Amino acid sequence: MEDARIWEMEEKLWRGGDEVYDTLVDENVVMALPAEPFIFSRDAARQAVKNTPVWDQVNFSEQKVSRPEEGLIVIGYQVEAKRGDETYRCYASSTMIRRGHDDWTVVQHSQVVPPTAMVDA
Numbered sequence: 001m002e003d004a005r006i007w008e009m010e011e012k013l014w015r016g017g018d019e020v021y022d023t024l025v026d027e028n029v030v031m032a033l034p035a036e037p038f039i040f041s042r043d044a045a046r047q048a049v050k051n052t053p054v055w056d057q058v059n060f061s062e063q064k065v066s067r068p069e070e071g072l073i074v075i076g077y078q079v080e081a082k083r084g085d086e087t088y089r090c091y092a093s094s095t096m097i098r099r100g101h102d103d104w105t106v107v108q109h110s111q112v113v114p115p116t117a118m119v120d121a
Contacts, residue, residue, distance in 0.1 A: 001096070001104055006073060006075060006096070009104065010075065011058050011060070013025070013109075014058040014081055015055050015056075018049060021045065022046075025042055025045065025046075025106050029041070032109075032110040033109075035048070053083055054083070055082065057082040057083075059079065059081075061077065061080075062076075062077055063076075063077045064076045072096070073095070073096040073104075075096075076091070077092055089113070089114075090113045091111070091112045091114070092110065
């Protein structure tokens with residue numbers, strides 16, 4: 001998968017809801033997020049997304065892409081996401097695996113919120 005498509009997929013995950021998770025998040029995903037319960041399975045992550053409004057704007061920076069082996073992509077980046085007056089900043093990583101021809105899913109995602117980038121309410 002080319003870099004532009006990787007970032008399109010990642011943005012869809014930040015801006016989408018349930019329907020995006022159904023297609024792009026692997027059933028075996030593990031997520032580490034800065035909210036309880038901190039470690040999420042796919043079902044728990046989907047439930048959290050259901051209860052959270054989607055982001056209106058998402059900007060990535062410090063983007064890194066690694067392809068450690070065929071069919072595996074690891075990315076890291078800084079993100080600034082906005083909705084209304086709320087801004088969220090964190091460092092994130094995702095791991096994508098190819099399940100079939102042109103069929104990629106996220107099997108790992110984590111977010112780290114530096115103390116200077118906490119949510120503005």
